[in-house]
Amino acid sequence: MALFSYIVKTREGKTVKNAEDFSSREELISRLKAQGYFIISIKELKDSGSGQGSAFFSSKKKGHRKIELIDLAFFARNLSTTLSSGVPLLRSLEVMAQQSESIKLCAITRNIINDIKRGLSLSEALAKYPQVFSNLWLGITEVGEATGNLPFVLEKLALYLEMRLDFERKVKSAMVYPVILMIAGFFAMLVFFKLILPKFTELFEQFEITLPLPTQILFNISEVVNHYFLFIVAGLVGLYFLFNYARKQKAVLDVWDRISLKIPLFGDTVVLTCVERFSSTMFILLESGVPIVYTLEVVAKSLGNSFIAKKINVLKESVKKGRNLSGEISKLYFFPSLVTELVSIGEEAGNLSEMFKKLSVHYQKELSTKIERLVAAFEPIMIVMMSVVIGGIVISLFLPLFKLSTMGG
DSSP: OEEEEEEEEOTTOOEEEEEEEESOHHHHHHHHHHTTOEEEEEEEEEEOOTTOSSGGGOTTOOSBSSOOHHHHHHHHHHHHHHHHTTOOHHHHHHHHHHHOSBHHHHHHHHHHHHHHHTTOOHHHHHTTOTTTSOHHHHHHHHHHHHHTOHHHHHHHHHHHHHHHHHHHHHHHHHHHHHHHHHHHHHHHHHHIIIIIHHHHHHHHHHHTOOOOHHHHHHHHHHHHHHHSHHHHHHHHHHHHHHHHHHTTSHHHHHHHHHHHTTSTTHHHHHHHHHHHHHHHHHHHHHHTTOOHHHHHHHHHHHSSOHHHHHHHHHHHHHHHTTOOHHHHHTTOTTSOHHHHHHHHHHHHHTOHHHHHHHHHHHHHHHHHHHHHHHHHHHHHHHHHHHHHHHHHHHHHHHHHHHHHHHHHO
């Protein structure tokens, strides 16, 4: 059996969209013609498992185990497409489970299907997985269910996720070279201290000369690396896991989020990132019909900075009491004046979502440019630092050689 989505017209000219299981396209065409329909289009969506029920949930499904942004964008886009084609929600989710390249997302989708069968709504089922489906997902699906326009709001969500995916790809591409440079430099230094410097140590010990201070420090470092190599590696691994643990603790995050805003260069980028995310999320939620107070609540949870999130929550309470959004935004120092002005214009003209769309596009470009400039500035700094380190090592090694040549003279 296979699932076919079709669009037909009745003799009265009414358009009918539906999806059904048939053994072949020819059988579907025969059935539709027998019922007197004029066929507009027929599209095969998926195999239904040849009578094996939920065979698409096979544990032998291949793919990656993590859930990445591209998986969620694919999920939102295709769910919107199938629903708008007239495919029922449960069948649409079955298609998503089969097509997903993420094993974990496939399993979660299966659980969501079971929850919906037990009587939960889609938003309630998604809410059981907050680590996967953010408050943005919940807000949009709730509005879509309430208005009966779930395909439309999911399409808006897909556009937003695809926009963020494209932006993240640009940032990652800009960071590739500096990261490779740092890793290569670290391993080059490790090999030098582990394998090369001990050879020079043996050479100078044979001549029994007093080593200059820079050379002695260099050899001491090499000796520490050689004797405690495994401890150093274990320490670095431990620091990595400690860092991952610490960044998940709320108290640590609150302190870091406040401090990060004041770090030179880095702080400006953090603020700009929050402003861009604020604008983008406000646009997608308002465009989908989410009330402004609930929109601000979702935005506060989506910013990724607890300090700024608290300020947005205060702003939300003020708007809830009837104050203008633009007036409250102007009181927050980290919002540029451009945001205040455009939001004020949007409130007066009644097209607030359109103004946030303009702000979103603007700050995405500005943030992308800023990150590219930071990376461009970081590269020469890294090269200079590595040159100083390598130059210092070379000079430290040549000082005893100069001494040896003088003794030979």
